[in-house]
Amino acid sequence: MRFKTCLKINLNKLKENYRKLRELANSNKVLFVIKSNAYGHGIVPIVRFAVTELGIDSFGSASLGEAIILRTSLPDLQFDLYVFSDLEFENEYHNRHLINKRIIPVISTIRNLKLILESDLCKYIPLCLKFDTGMNRLGIKYAEIEELITLLKAHNKSSLFHVMSHFASSSSKITEDSGNGPYKQYQQFKEIKKILIQNGFTIERSSMANSGAIEQKFALEEETHIRPGLLLYGLSSLNKELRSSSNSNWSGENISSLETHVIDFYKIKKGDPIGYGGPLSPRDGTLVYLAYGYGDGLLNFYNKLKVEHCGFVGEIIGRISMDLMALLFPTEAHNHFNAGDTVLIWDHTPNKILSIADEHRVIPYEILCGISDRVPRVYTLS
Numbered sequence: 001m002r003f004k005t006c007l008k009i010n011l012n013k014l015k016e017n018y019r020k021l022r023e024l025a026n027s028n029k030v031l032f033v034i035k036s037n038a039y040g041h042g043i044v045p046i047v048r049f050a051v052t053e054l055g056i057d058s059f060g061s062a063s064l065g066e067a068i069i070l071r072t073s074l075p076d077l078q079f080d081l082y083v084f085s086d087l088e089f090e091n092e093y094h095n096r097h098l099i100n101k102r103i104i105p106v107i108s109t110i111r112n113l114k115l116i117l118e119s120d121l122c123k124y125i126p127l128c129l130k131f132d133t134g135m136n137r138l139g140i141k142y143a144e145i146e147e148l149i150t151l152l153k154a155h156n157k158s159s160l161f162h163v164m165s166h167f168a169s170s171s172s173k174i175t176e177d178s179g180n181g182p183y184k185q186y187q188q189f190k191e192i193k194k195i196l197i198q199n200g201f202t203i204e205r206s207s208m209a210n211s212g213a214i215e216q217k218f219a220l221e222e223e224t225h226i227r228p229g230l231l232l233y234g235l236s237s238l239n240k241e242l243r244s245s246s247n248s249n250w251s252g253e254n255i256s257s258l259e260t261h262v263i264d265f266y267k268i269k270k271g272d273p274i275g276y277g278g279p280l281s282p283r284d285g286t287l288v289y290l291a292y293g294y295g296d297g298l299l300n301f302y303n304k305l306k307v308e309h310c311g312f313v314g315e316i317i318g319r320i321s322m323d324l325m326a327l328l329f330p331t332e333a334h335n336h337f338n339a340g341d342t343v344l345i346w347d348h349t350p351n352k353i354l355s356i357a358d359e360h361r362v363i364p365y366e367i368l369c370g371i372s373d374r375v376p377r378v379y380t381l382s
C-alpha cells in the first residue's frame with residue numbers, strides 16, 4: 001500500500017454534485033450506480049456517506065460480491081441494493097444471498113426470470129426487469145414481450161417493482177428529429193411500459209437515464225428514477241465536442257484528486273538515456289521521478305500524460321516503471337522542485353482527468369476503475 005500517493009476523495013464535493021443533480025432532475029429519485037468499487041472511489045465509504053448525508057436510498061452494483069460487502073459492512077443502514085449483471089440464478093448458495101442480504105437482482109433474460117419464478121426461495125423477490133431496447137447487450141427483447149407476459153401471468157405476477165433499460169449511446173447529442181439511437185431506444189422503452197400496463201401490470205419504478213441522458217435532460221419526466229454513475233463522481237460523460245459546445249447542463253466537480261510525490265529530480269542533457277531500454281532525452285531538462293507507476297494502474301499506454309507543477313509542464317519520458325515514472329520538465333523548473341513535493345496528476349477540475357482520457361482515447365470510467373488497490377483512498381470533507 002502507498003502512503004503519500006493517494007486518491008483523495010472530497011465527500012463534500014459529492015454532496016455538492018448531488019445538490020446539482022437534484023436541480024437538474026428534481027422530479028426523479030436517484031439510483032446511484034456504484035459498480036466497480038464505486039468507480040474506483042471505494043464502495044463502503046461512498047455508500048455510507050450517500051445514505052447518511054445525502055439521503056440516497058437506492059444503489060446499483062454489478063456484482064453480487066460487492067453487494068454482499070456493502071450489506072455486511074453497513075448492516076444498520078437502510079437502502080435498496082440492485083445487482084445489474086453478475087448473477088447466477090442456477091446457484092442455490094448465490095440465491096440465498098439475494099434473500100438474506102435483501103438484494104434486488106436485475107433480471108435481463110426470460111431464462112433467468114423462469115429460474116426466479118420457479119424457485120421456492122426466490123419467487124417473492126421484487127421483480128426488476130431490464131429490457132434491451134436496441135443496445136444488444138443485456139435485456140429482455142421487444143420480441144419476447146408476449147412470452148414475458150404469459151410467463152408472469154402463469155405465476156400470478158401482476159406487480160413489477162422496477163422496469164429499466166439502458167442507452168447504448170447517450171454521450172452524443174440526443175435529438176428528437178434526428179431519430180438517432182437514444183431517441184429510438186426511449187420510444188421503444190415507453191412502448192414496452194405501455195404494453196405491460198395495458199396487460200394489467202403495475203409498474204412501481206422505472207428508469208432509463210444514465211449520466212449522458214441526464215446531462216441532456218432526456219428520459220426524465222416519465223420515469224420515477226434516474227441512474228447516474230459518472231456524473232455524481234463529478235464528470236460529464238458527454239463526448240469532447242458536445243462538452244465543449246456547452247450541450248451539457250452539468251457543472252459538477254471531480255470528487256477526487258490523484259496525488260503523488262517527487263522521489264528524485266535532477267538536470268539531464270539532450271541525448272542522455274532514461275530508464276528501462278534507455279530511450280534518449282530529446283532535449284535538456286529536469287528529470288523528475290514521481291511515485292506512481294503501472295503497479296498503481298498507470299499502464300505504459302498513458303505515455304502522453306502531462307503533469308503541472310509550479311506553473312511548469314512535464315511530460316512522460318521513457319517507459320513507466322512498476323513503481324515510478326519519469327517526467328521531463330524544462331531545465332528552469334529545477335529550482336522549483338524538492339524531494340517529497342506533492343504533485344497532482346489530476347485535481348478537482350473535471351477537465352484535467354477528462355483531457356487525460358481524451359488524449360489517450362479512453363473514457364474517464366476506465367481511468368478511474370484502473371487505479372489499483374495499492375493506492376489508498378483517503379476521504380476528506382474539504
Ligand SMILES: Cc1ncc(COP(=O)(O)O)c(C=O)c1O
Nearest residue numbers: 033166210211227228229230237
Ligand atoms: C445499467 C446501468 N445503468 C446506469 C449506469 C450508469 O452510467 P453512467 O456512469 O454513464 O451514468 C450504468 C453504468 O455502467 C449501467 O450499466
